[in-house]
Amino acid sequence: MGALKIILGVILAVVALLKLYIKSITRMCKSQVCLEGKIAVVTGANTGIGYETALDFAKRGAKVILACRNKSKAEEARRKIIQETQNEKIFVRIVDMASFDSVRKFAKEMEETEDHIDILVNNAGAYALEKKRTVDGHPLLMQVNYFSSFLLTNLVLDLLKKSTAGRIVNVSSMAGKRADQFDINKIDEFAPNNSDYAFTKLCNILFTIELAKKLRGTKVTTYSLHPGFIETDIFNNITGLRKLLFIIIIKLFSITCEEGAQTNIYCSVAKGIEKYNGEHFSCCERVEPYKTASDPELPQKLWEKTEKLVFKHKNPF
Numbered sequence: 001m002g003a004l005k006i007i008l009g010v011i012l013a014v015v016a017l018l019k020l021y022i023k024s025i026t027r028m029c030k031s032q033v034c035l036e037g038k039i040a041v042v043t044g045a046n047t048g049i050g051y052e053t054a055l056d057f058a059k060r061g062a063k064v065i066l067a068c069r070n071k072s073k074a075e076e077a078r079r080k081i082i083q084e085t086q087n088e089k090i091f092v093r094i095v096d097m098a099s100f101d102s103v104r105k106f107a108k109e110m111e112e113t114e115d116h117i118d119i120l121v122n123n124a125g126a127y128a129l130e131k132k133r134t135v136d137g138h139p140l141l142m143q144v145n146y147f148s149s150f151l152l153t154n155l156v157l158d159l160l161k162k163s164t165a166g167r168i169v170n171v172s173s174m175a176g177k178r179a180d181q182f183d184i185n186k187i188d189e190f191a192p193n194n195s196d197y198a199f200t201k202l203c204n205i206l207f208t209i210e211l212a213k214k215l216r217g218t219k220v221t222t223y224s225l226h227p228g229f230i231e232t233d234i235f236n237n238i239t240g241l242r243k244l245l246f247i248i249i250i251k252l253f254s255i256t257c258e259e260g261a262q263t264n265i266y267c268s269v270a271k272g273i274e275k276y277n278g279e280h281f282s283c284c285e286r287v288e289p290y291k292t293a294s295d296p297e298l299p300q301k302l303w304e305k306t307e308k309l310v311f312k313h314k315n316p317f
């Protein structure tokens with residue numbers, strides 16, 4: 001009985017210390033930048049950290065495009081944002097990241113309705129999806145988390161270049177660190193050992209590195225980031241024992257959606273970070289690149305491979 005009490009005490013102490021540590025590294029974006037007159041696009045803005053990011057931009061006075069797949073969820077998010085901020089410049093546009101046609105349609109609508117874009121947050125993402133192929137023939141998770149952001153970014157790049165200081169923010173994850181079996185030649189296949197999510201998130205980082213190189217000489221910069229471990233709907237699809245484990249870990253160690261949105265916001269609005277074009281952020285600061293993203297040739301190789309897979313016509317670059 002005594003031994004059990006000691007073990008329980010140790011566990012509780014470790015949990016408390018870990019929680020204190022997470023609290024201590026969680027930072028809020030302190031930037032006071034006003035976004036009046038700016039246009040921001042946030043994919044997956046109806047819930048989770050995408051919603052909180054859009055809400056923050058609305059508070060700063062931006063015109064915000066909620067780029068979502070589900071009209072009624074998006075309209076509800078729009079209603080809540082307008083109610084909370086009194087900013088009426090909030091608009092819903094439908095995009096399903098599992099379909100290139102939908103991404104193309106969205107980009108075309110943006111071209112027809114907006115004369116520029118100041119901020120694009122490629123936030124939409126999923127975690128544990130069924131291993132199936134999309135209508136375009138690609139692994140679903142890879143297309144939702146990476147291929148479609150690649151396509152969307154390229155299609156609206158001219159609009160971003162019309163901004164006085166465009167920013168492209170790619171929401172990745174520290175899961176990208178686990179992508180040590182990543183194989184550039186297999187990005188159009190299902191990954192081994194439950195690594196699908198990690199591979200897609202490494203792709204977000206490598207894409208950002210190469211995009212930054214291609215953007216040199218323009219007024220547009222780009223950043224990738226890990227937002228933290230946040231209790232959101234993204235883990236809803238997990239099943240079995242893993243689900244139980246996740247629930248315990250989430251309840252103990254996750255941060256709130258508002259906290260989780262802070263690095264999205266920081267990379268979108270903070271002044272003076274342009275010198276970190278292409279780099280990775282966490283907790284509202286630049287962090288060292290992950291080992292899995294350190295091969296200097298990988299970003300360009302991935303770009304070329306992705307381009308072939310997603311573009312049927314010439315790349316804007």
Ligand SMILES: NC(=O)c1ccc[n+]([C@@H]2O[C@H](COP(=O)([O-])OP(=O)(O)OC[C@H]3O[C@@H](n4cnc5c(N)ncnc54)[C@H](OP(=O)(O)O)[C@@H]3O)[C@@H](O)[C@H]2O)c1
Pocket residue numbers: 043044045046047048049050068069070073095096097098122123124125126144171172173174226227228229230231232233234235
């Ligand atoms: N939560 C975390 O701990 C964590 C950690 C690291 C990185 N991230 C990243 O953070 C980003 C946001 O995730 P979250 O945690 O805020 O999750 P979330 O609450 O589930 O939000 C994900 C958003 O993406 C949208 N989405 C999913 N599939 C889509 C599709 N096919 N087309 C268009 N939109 C789609 C969702 O729309 P519906 O509502 O219609 O499903 C939702 O709006 C993701 O890129 C994720 O990888 C999250």
